[in-house]
Amino acid sequence: MTDSLGVELRGRETAAAIKEEIAGLVRSSGTTPRLAVVVATGDEATLWYVRSIAKAAAGAGVACDIVDLGPAAQAEGIRATLERLSADPGVHGVMLQTPLPEGVSAQELAASIDPAKDVDGANPLSLGRLAAGLPAFAPATAAAVMALLDRHGVTLKGARAVVVGRSTVVGKPLAHLLLDRHATVTVCHSRTRDLAAVTSTAEVLVAAVGRAGLIGAEHVAPGAVVIDVGTNPTADGGLTGDVDFDAVIGRAGALTPVPGGVGPVTTALLLRHTVTAAGLT
Numbered sequence: 001m002t003d004s005l006g007v008e009l010r011g012r013e014t015a016a017a018i019k020e021e022i023a024g025l026v027r028s029s030g031t032t033p034r035l036a037v038v039v040a041t042g043d044e045a046t047l048w049y050v051r052s053i054a055k056a057a058a059g060a061g062v063a064c065d066i067v068d069l070g071p072a073a074q075a076e077g078i079r080a081t082l083e084r085l086s087a088d089p090g091v092h093g094v095m096l097q098t099p100l101p102e103g104v105s106a107q108e109l110a111a112s113i114d115p116a117k118d119v120d121g122a123n124p125l126s127l128g129r130l131a132a133g134l135p136a137f138a139p140a141t142a143a144a145v146m147a148l149l150d151r152h153g154v155t156l157k158g159a160r161a162v163v164v165g166r167s168t169v170v171g172k173p174l175a176h177l178l179l180d181r182h183a184t185v186t187v188c189h190s191r192t193r194d195l196a197a198v199t200s201t202a203e204v205l206v207a208a209v210g211r212a213g214l215i216g217a218e219h220v221a222p223g224a225v226v227i228d229v230g231t232n233p234t235a236d237g238g239l240t241g242d243v244d245f246d247a248v249i250g251r252a253g254a255l256t257p258v259p260g261g262v263g264p265v266t267t268a269l270l271l272r273h274t275v276t277a278a279g280l281t
């Protein structure tokens, strides 16, 4: 909860501060961390996103190789690439971008990423370590939610936190991260009965569903801090979140916009994880 209402938690400032920190670390170390992003799709929005990671990396002094295997790539070829990059001492971070060709499981393949280089926390071992409270990279999106909460001074100890969504990429790792910080965590999903009754108990509410406008004013307690992870394409080629921004902004204590909220921080944390994997932090 915050004392004021309607604060917009913009991600761009947080992302810029993280990238500045990274650039400083890279300059003072004299080492160039290297991230390899493996991609196997013809999806234009995904390819654009991957190029945006490379651009952000360049700005922070991190080298980024886009390893494009094309939309016809098969599981064995992707696995061999992940193994090769994991064994390459010149590569510090390895990420497998989804979507993958039909029938290819990202979770199965991510097991081939060395956990020490698993900067997007995709290897099931990373999630297991996270759940066990052992050092591991969290998925960058889950880490981005935590970074936004921390940068804005949101108290988590003892807070009632509700996460809507239980994917291995966002909801589950985030629940563990919040639990580690002593929040009392409830996780909701598609079978949750009376979603609004649960979410409206939250002091910190995170929506990670993929349904435009699912969270309305009735889902939000007055003064709650609301983080919108959802990215849903709009008819005009833009993006919108899971939270009905206009309905919620006047009721929430703080709310992240989409775009410009969690997204830019996610990219910045991918780079910070790469810097950590390179031994700079």
Ligand SMILES: NC(=O)c1ccc[n+]([C@@H]2O[C@H](COP(=O)([O-])OP(=O)(O)OC[C@H]3O[C@@H](n4cnc5c(N)ncnc54)[C@H](OP(=O)(O)O)[C@@H]3O)[C@@H](O)[C@H]2O)c1
Residues within 6 Å of the ligand: 141, 164, 165, 166, 167, 168, 169, 170, 171, 188, 189, 190, 191, 192, 195, 208, 209, 210, 211, 214, 229, 230, 231, 232, 262, 263, 266
């Ligand atoms: N900004 C970023 O950096 C970033 C990164 C990753 C993902 N995202 C976005 O975040 C959203 C979630 O991604 P994801 O990969 O976690 O999606 P996902 O794997 O499809 O998981 C969606 C979750 O939402 C739950 N759900 C679906 N309908 C619901 C409903 N009506 N009420 C309550 N829960 C419901 C599902 O429940 P069940 O488990 O019961 O099916 C599932 O747990 C997407 O919009 C995605 O594009 C953003």
